[in-house]
Amino acid sequence: MTADTLLPALTATVRGAVHPVPGPCPCGTKDTVLADRDDGTVVRHGDIVAKAHAPDAAPAELAARLSVAAELPGVLLPPQAPTPVDLHGRLVTFWPYGSPVDPENPEAAPWEAAATLLARLHRTPAPHDLPPMRGPAKAARAIARLRAAGPHPATAPVLRAWGGLPPWARAEAPMPDATTLCHGDLHLGQLVRHPAPNGPWLLIDVDDLGVGAPAWDLARPAAWYACGLLPPDEWLRFLTAYQRADGPAVPATGDPWPALDVAARALTVQTAALAIAKSVAAGHPLDEVQQAVIDACDRMGTAPPELAHGFAT
């Protein structure tokens, strides 16, 4: 199925999920395309959201991830049905609609809720058939995209920082902790309130969920803070809430950086790689924020990764 035909088919499917009786839409609500990217297309109609997963999504792995979401109410948004359906070769899942974080108002970001949900997720025993969390694989994919993007003056420091990471963070070796249940791709777009608009916050998007190093789930906010982008008070709200909820990725007190360093470096490198690749593709110069992330990669060359629990080895 081509990208041109997927969206209409997915839209028809989500309408059918809301209105099982064929015919014109009785509710009169519009279809909303929430995302349309290579790695997933998401359409909302009324109270239901349909997601067509990446073309290379493995059915058994997605089913295992979906069942985790179905069995962890209060932490993950539960799907409408426990198994994906096939839509002309693409796996499709259905979800209740939840209200997202307002992208125009990051100051209102629910840092405490995000941290508490992660801590609860990390403390949940993982099912034995769950595949690895895909964070390092996504970082490696970003580096592949950078290498394919063509020459750019900022590429060298980013690849140097990547080369300084331990093999597990580059998806070249198994992760040191293969037992903890992780989200794998935490950012502010991965939280919704359900029921909308005032229900409790829940985590969404199980495509990268799996077992692995839980520090990865804290590493984006950690990287934003380290790059000088996230104010210290917001970072501390997130970190402290995670520690108060007995999250296992960092010690309950004291310096969290020995535990966070490798993953925060990896997410910084991933963010820098994607920024350069997009900048080259669009012919736009890097902006101040993107440059701050690349500058952080440059500084990593003079500071070897911190050792924590053998994570860096």
Added chain:
Amino acid sequence: MQCPKCHAPMHTFNRNGVQIEQCSGCRGIFLDYGELEALTRLESQWQQPAPPPPAAPQAYPSAPAPAWGAPQHGGHGGHGGHYGGHHRHKSFGHMLFSS
């Protein structure tokens, strides 16, 4: 800085050489490391004839940061860097929501 409880702006006041942050919303008070001790010390010296010089103003205690972190870490928390309070860079806002 913003109040950790209600997120309203906090204002800095100087009381006998001790910097105190008070929230403009809930009126809560934020004390940095050592400030409670400094205030206690001042209180105990209240009736003494010759109080010593006031404590030097302290910088905000900064959260630990990695060695490769941005240079503004360790400075005055909430200032410098790229976040700039309520005028957060649009590009960073976008970054918060993408993979």
